[in-house]
Amino acid sequence: MRDLGVGLGYLLKGQRWVARHGKRYGFGLLPGLITLVLYAAALVALALWGEDLVSWATPFADDWSSPWQGLFRGFLTAVLFALGLLMAVLTFTAVTLLIGQPFYENLSEKVDQDVSPDGTAPESGLPLWRELWVSARDSLRILIRAAVWGVLLFALGFLPFVGQTAVPVLGFFVTGFFLTEELAAVALQRRGIDLRARLTLLRSRKTLVWGFGTPLGLAFLVPFVAVFLMPGAVAGATLLARDLLGEEISEDEPAPEEEDATS
16 A cells, blocks of 8 residues: 555656756647647537537337436436547547657656656657657557557446446556556666566556546546646656666655756
């Protein structure tokens, strides 16, 4: 259980780090704002035309008497929107990281330099186009895994009592795990650790991952919050990645004036 608190601590330390680096934080907001606009438009469309989509997908209910037809299709519409919201939370990080890849790579590298005892940070040595390709490929593979979990949770949601109690809780833990993977990938990819190895590493300390990612996933459900937390989440995930790899984390931080001068 101690790891839960440690994971939450890294999330908070990441937010504190970006608060000390105003310029980097400001640039880090732009990818999140772009992604937010895209996702908001998609969710609004789902809210407006979701009922029509459900009606089209359930022609067998056309002849049902009232109120059963309305209740059935209303329930499916609500579930469809909830699933869309879950997928938005699961994929928001991946899309934002892809859009803001150059900035987040630089931010994560600066965090490594700040907390490393010798002031150095690992470098991938790959050209930007290659880093973007690897990030996009791995994000797609993670999104497929997340989609499988989403469909499974959607199906379990129909179970009496369990679907309304245990399934939502499980959904938040699943969301937290995948969020953490996407965020920690920025630092771990720079160290040459591939997706399979990253997943094995994260599974070895699930409570640490849940302590970091589950509160973040809950916060991401609040409109606009994800945009403002993303830069700090990347910084915190870099600290978490160092912990997972057993790398030393120096607690001594330079003064804000010195940090801004070297930014």
